Amino acid sequence: MTINEDQFPLPYNSSDLTGQVALVTGASSGLGRRFARTLAAAGAAVAVAARRVDRLTELVAEIEAGGGTAVAVELDVRDAAAIAGAVQRAEDALGLVTILINNAGIPDAQYVTRMPLELIDSVIDTNLRGPFVLSAEVARRLIAAKRPGRMVNISSVGGFSYSGGGAALYSITKSAIARMTEVLAVEWARFHINVNGIAPGAFSSEMMDGMIARVGDHSAHFPRGRYGDPAQLDSTLLYLCAPSSEAVTGTVIKVDDGQGGR
Numbered sequence: 001m002t003i004n005e006d007q008f009p010l011p012y013n014s015s016d017l018t019g020q021v022a023l024v025t026g027a028s029s030g031l032g033r034r035f036a037r038t039l040a041a042a043g044a045a046v047a048v049a050a051r052r053v054d055r056l057t058e059l060v061a062e063i064e065a066g067g068g069t070a071v072a073v074e075l076d077v078r079d080a081a082a083i084a085g086a087v088q089r090a091e092d093a094l095g096l097v098t099i100l101i102n103n104a105g106i107p108d109a110q111y112v113t114r115m116p117l118e119l120i121d122s123v124i125d126t127n128l129r130g131p132f133v134l135s136a137e138v139a140r141r142l143i144a145a146k147r148p149g150r151m152v153n154i155s156s157v158g159g160f161s162y163s164g165g166g167a168a169l170y171s172i173t174k175s176a177i178a179r180m181t182e183v184l185a186v187e188w189a190r191f192h193i194n195v196n197g198i199a200p201g202a203f204s205s206e207m208m209d210g211m212i213a214r215v216g217d218h219s220a221h222f223p224r225g226r227y228g229d230p231a232q233l234d235s236t237l238l239y240l241c242a243p244s245s246e247a248v249t250g251t252v253i254k255v256d257d258g259q260g261g262r
């Protein structure tokens with residue numbers, strides 16, 4: 001058995017993303033906005049996608065002012081027919097997408113028996129169907145170009161444990177995203193497309209503001225008495241996107257500040 005230590009610098013942990021092109025969905029607020037800025041700061045050119053284009057335009061200006069490269073891509077991930085076009089627009093502007101962050105997501109915030117079909121469809125289409133179709137589109141292009149890629153899917157600790165309170169379908173979709181991460185990692189390992197996930201606990205964002213407005217601030221119940229800051233996900237994101245993490249695939253990392261049980 002040969003160990004090619006000489007091929008690898010010590011330590012082998014660079015997260016320099018120069019030359020990579022990232023597509024981040026749900027980049028108009030919250031975690032996605034931070035993910036886009038973090039990837040740009042690490043050297044990637046970033047296509048930022050969401051429905052609120054004014055927010056994306058501001059983010060692009062901010063990234064460019066910091067010396068980065070970015071482009072805004074309007075996309076409603078529920079509209080599967082629009083997904084290929086959005087990836088094409090990102091590619092036309094920045095080149096082949098090599099990093100996909102499936103971050104766009106919505107809560108259900110409703111008891112199962114009170115959910116209208118439109119809400120059921122919207123939660124499933126945003127949190128699961130959209131990411132699945134988008135992953136397939138990005139993978140198709142990487143495979144055709146014979147290029148390696150990285151995908152990071154944003155699940156939730158709520159996909160692993162549920163204690164009631166009107167987030168049942170959200171939990172189901174986030175559990176499915178974790179499973180999608182595992183099976184697509186297996187499916188595309190041979191193409192050197194790594195698929196991993198992050199399952200955050202409760203982090204400050206617009207979605208969390210909405211939850212606090214509905215059920216109150218529950219951070220006092222957490223062992224550390226706080227919500228996470230999106231910046232505390234930077235290191236996990238970069239770890240999963242780093243060229244040196246080439247052997248890490250099919251993993252979902254829980255980052256919850258010790259808020260929940262196991």
Ligand SMILES: NC(=O)c1ccc[n+]([C@@H]2O[C@H](COP(=O)([O-])OP(=O)(O)OC[C@H]3O[C@@H](n4cnc5c(N)ncnc54)[C@H](OP(=O)(O)O)[C@@H]3O)[C@@H](O)[C@H]2O)c1
Pocket residue numbers: 025026027028029030031032049050051052053055075076077078103104105106126154155156157199200201202203204205206207208
């Ligand atoms: N914050 C937390 O504590 C927490 C915990 C666990 C998991 N998460 C997950 O983290 C991800 C980001 O959530 P967040 O907390 O940052 O919430 P957020 O601030 O509400 O951001 C959600 C983002 O998703 C986008 N989005 C929603 N529907 C979309 C659609 N149909 N098409 C395209 N983009 C859409 C929104 O952009 P537009 O409205 O402009 O389209 C927005 O940029 C979600 O998947 C969420 O489930 C969050």
